[in-house]
Amino acid sequence: MGVRIGELSVSFGRTRVLKEISMEIGDGEFVSLLGASGCGKSTLLKSIAGLLETESGSIEMNGKAMDNISPEKRGTVIVFQDLRLFPHMTAGKNIAFPLSIKKVPKERQKETVKRLLKQVQLSGYENRRIREMSGGQMQRVALARSLAAEPRLLLLDEPFSGLDMRLRMEMGELVRKLHRENGLTTVLVTHDKQEALKFSDRIALMSKGRILQYDTPQEIFRHPVNREVAEYFGRMNYIRDGEREIGVRPFDIRILPSGNDCTVEEIVFMGETVEIRLGTPQGMVYCVMMSKELDEMGVEVGERVGFRVF
């Protein structure tokens, strides 16, 4: 399902939380809404789901205006961080819930539950109660339940933010896999840039109720429209190049051991990579490189070096 949002504004009381947002989400696309806490990501997601009253602007799905269409009739399903599962019921019953509301015959419910449990890698967990499951397993059940409703648009409101990093990545990969297998248009709210870069076809970076840039991960990372976007994705160096100032990411700075117009002021070990602070005639410049590369180079704090932009 394709979604088109036109100049959408939403206010809570006197505070305008979304300010004339326009964006299109293609059929089958995976889009992330990224941005700092309070920038309006969840508000935008809930507006798409039809859970909030909008002030002005339009939302269309497959070319149809959603103005007076109730959430149940939009073909969307939203997964929240708190999951909203029924803790006393089994995984199977939770997943079958949307089907039982639709009065799908019991046998077909069973088959669907089995298929979905397999898809979320929980085969055999039909009869396990939710309160006896781990956080990651509950997330999977919530995902399976949302798919049981056969949505045309899957909306995910930071469903993995309570999980540890490894599980979070696993869940992200699972969502991406489900997206590929089912061709389902998916919108993920996140404040994790790595997650957004890794999983999205396009990222909408938001700030204070507006979209700063809406682009593919490569474009938004390599060709940010302004400093705010550039700096959201990590530290930037601003280096004079004749008349202009160019923004360069630390990973695009190379140290030249043969040079001598800069000083290595600090080396911070970060595991696979190291961050090196250089004192240069232009001021401070940060460089990030592989730790092993630095070991081979044998450069240490206090040494004189040069640098170039890669």
Ligand SMILES: Nc1ncnc2c1ncn2[C@@H]1O[C@H](COP(=O)(O)OP(=O)(O)OP(=O)(O)O)[C@@H](O)[C@H]1O
């Ligand atoms: N029901 C509400 N009533 C009043 N203000 C609200 C309501 N919901 C959200 N807000 C405010 O609207 C702004 C945007 O909230 P929203 O939840 O959309 O942000 P977010 O980007 O999703 O943030 P987070 O990453 O913290 O979830 C915030 O300032 C929030 O306090």
